[in-house]
Amino acid sequence: MNIIKASSPNFDARTLEISLLILHYTGMENGEVALSRMTDADAKVSAHYMVETDGRVFQLVDENKRAWHAGVSEWAGETNINSNSIGIEIVNGGHNVPLPNGDLPSYPDVQINAVIALSKDIMTRHSIGPFSVLGHSDIAPARKIDPGEHFPWAGLAAAGIGHWPQHITDDTRIVFERGDRDRGVSAVQSGLAHIGYGARVSGVMDEETVKIIEAVQRRYRPTRIDGVVDMQTMDIVKGLVEVKTSSFI
Ligand SMILES: [Zn+2]
Incomplete structure (x- = not known):
């Protein structure tokens, strides 16, 4: 080169x-x-x-x-x-x-x-x-x-650089959005932290979490970047957690 x-x-x-x-x-x-x-x-x-x-x-x-x-x-x-x-x-x-x-x-x-x-x-x-x-x-x-x-x-x-989610759902129904407070939000936040993102587990869809969700979407679902945890975004996060857990890459 x-x-x-x-x-x-x-x-x-x-x-x-x-x-x-x-x-x-x-x-x-x-x-x-x-x-x-x-x-x-x-x-x-x-x-x-x-x-x-x-x-x-x-x-x-x-x-x-x-x-x-x-x-x-x-x-x-x-x-x-x-x-x-x-x-x-x-x-x-x-x-x-x-x-x-x-x-x-x-x-x-x-x-x-x-x-x-x-x-x-x-x-x-x-x-x-x-x-x-x-x-x-x-x-x-x-x-x-x-x-x-x-x-x-x-x-x-x-080409072997980075990961790309496969077989994700088309379902874009909303699960969590800005301001929501739920135990499920904590689960999403721990998933994000497990992947590597600088997420804190607060149980609230705070501004910090919205920005991280946008970053996930910008990279793995570039067609829609809205900071909302919909079914498809959830699927992407879950998939990333699985890949991260099942390998040392
Ligand atoms: Zn830069």
Whole structure:
């Protein structure tokens, strides 16, 4: 794999073993602007890699160093995600730079193929399982929505990166929505925490839980992101819990 060096001063020392791969979109006008920001010492942001829309891969930070891409985030009880992850920024304007008609800009195949090749290489070298490949929105659901509902997670899962729910129900009847208080909400929250999400078991569909449900939907059911626990969302959460329980991936 041809990798272009573009050194960033924005890194420090890792204090944890690498166990996660985090995918982002840049959310800026183009790759050039994103690269200049991530290599600017004043910006204090970076990632290990950036993948351009034409498939070119830039390396900004050595994998053994701690790049600054995650911000305030949490997964499986760990909050120092910069220290235990590798971050890939994928050039895409996302929600910040939509197309003139309002649609989200699609990720070209050549770019996604490069993301797949790079991710597989990283996963192999660091023994990162498919369940440990996450979106920024998974680790910071209250703040972040990248790489977005237009990111082809299903295609990545078909290539062995990430998980994609199979055989889920079409039933979208509402089970729990914002403000509901129920023992069942606690069960959903513990399920989310078991998957790895930074969910607290409060028994209430509070704002934090709604945001996590949105993150689950953004990734696993991109056609409808409403923060409501309907039958289908419930099915997706249950499926994720089962996969997580039945394997060590
Ligand atoms: Zn991000």
